[in-house]
Amino acid sequence: MNGEVQYISSMGELVRKDNTLQFRNNEKHRNLPVEIIKEIYCLNEITVNSKLLDFLARKGIILHFFNYYGHYSGTFYPKDKYRSGKLLIKQVDKFQNNRLDIAKTIVRGIGINIYEVLYHYYKHGKSGVKETVDWIRKEFYTNVEKADNIKVLLAVEGELWLKFYAAFKYFLPEDFIMSKRVKRKPDNPINALISFGNSLLYAKTVAVIYETHLDQRISFLHEPTETRFSLSLDISEIFKPVIVFRTIFDLVNNRKIQVEKHFDQKMKYCLLNEEGREIFIRAFEGRLESTFQHPTLKRKTSYRNAIRLDCYKLEKYIMDEQEFIPFSLKAGY
Template identity: 70%
Template sequence: MGSTKYITSMGELTRKDNSLCFRKDGKNVYIPVENTKEIYCLSEVSINTKLLDFLSRNKITVHFFNYYDGYSGTFYPRDCYNSGRFLVKQVDAYNTKRLIIAKSIVESIGKNIYEVLYHYYKHDKKEVKETIDWIKEEFYENLKNANQIEQILQVEGELWQRFYSNFKYMLPEDFVMNKRVKRPPDNPINALISFGNTLLYAKTITTIYHTHLDQRISFLHAPSERRFSLSLDISEAFKPILVFKTIFDLVNNRRIQVNKHFDKKVNYCLLNEEGRKIFITAFEERLESVFLHGKLNRKVSYKTAIKLDCYKLIKFILEDVDFKPFDLKEKI
């Protein structure tokens, strides 16, 4: 998986000389440090302080997830790019330019959802036209007229709800969603969305760590004491592309099936270990897939596009250059 390692089963993660060692059922699996930037612990994993010091010196982030596939937290190595001067400017941007940045983020979500829906419209799913028309005729106008964060969030909320309402046209019946339920997810499609969003959120945390941006100062989402809220902001434009396109591909090609890849209990539904591995493989493949960038005129991966969005935000904060998150149609 390149620079990302996923641990999906219980075991112990330790330092072994200058490598990482995952011990499971009496067997050792070695993880080379030089090719690792982040580790996802998706099951119960034992660690010690000796390991944490080693991870910190090698600037490796580790994301931990709970039983319900929810994000628990991140071991975040000591910041190596922090700049007090830039932090002051980022806080100033929050105070003076928050609405501009928040609107740009929501606009990009709308553009990318439009492209995803239009793909299905072209492939004879004519029922999605109502939402496509709403985005063209009302969404942008509603967003333009929003002059408070709460109003922008309302516009965003309606956009997602209309998007979800089209799933019944794009997915088989056993994956249809009545409503979005997050903690814990209550059916297979909610389980896939929650898992995918969590993977993307953690991926964005790692990306931001390698820039001057401060994770705590966000613009669309309120800065939170419990989460790295800027990662929520940066990841939004990529959800339709990286999370939902992955879900639609896996489900419609029957690579993920309700009767094979989920554990269902009375009040919740989760991907089983095999299902998680299938999703992770598809998610990483999509992240690493490349496209011709509209401005750079060279091929870049979607993982690189996330980092480029961070740089766009930095440029806006420092130089007041328009902040336009990733646009699937324009490939910029």
């Protein structure tokens, strides 16, 4: 796994020890390589103090927190390194005057990537997905263009995701077929996988945007709110089919994740157990680090870097009016 990213899945305490980091619990003390770490993911109850947070801030390390159910809780990161008043003003201007155009571009990008994911299964004999593939090609893009406000556009996006979920029954085992999307609390194995994967991707996107001049609070598809970084929602939506769902489909169809081994199922919710989380994280990080031939750069790059490149493309659109074209799985193969 990438040494720049550390995951902590056990309960314990994260402390500064001399000039390094140490994770402690009743079983062991583990030193973390502070000089190369960029992000730490706390997937269980982790105790921290202000001395540690000050140390992390000086080292430029981002700390993500997740709750018991695997949902993203929040991020501690050092004060913004790349504040730009000029870009902030222009980002607000784009929100006020070009929001719908940018939002449509994002939704089209989501549709393109879902289409490519499903078309892969269609090419390999899963003919049941043809109805959804044809709908995307023949109706979805037209519906996006017709949307005259954000509310209508979000309804179009919502229909896209519902049709995507409904297609799972054609290529996933019966144990992982989705009856409906349940987020909080996930009620079955497939919802547990989606919720955990989406939370990880959202946190990754928060960290990537932190390294740019973009303001996390000013989004285009999702409503800006005081309780979350809504621009991270915009960007991460584009990559969910590529990173989260392809990871899930690989793990499930190759029986690397199994219902009877890797989930804790209670009366009203279902969660990955510790072994299941570790398997998912390894696959998720592997997906982020896998490479493809970038059509513009003319060289191989990782999906992790593709998220960063989309943020830079959005910056260039805001500052220089360069066309914003989100990552396309079709172009990225």
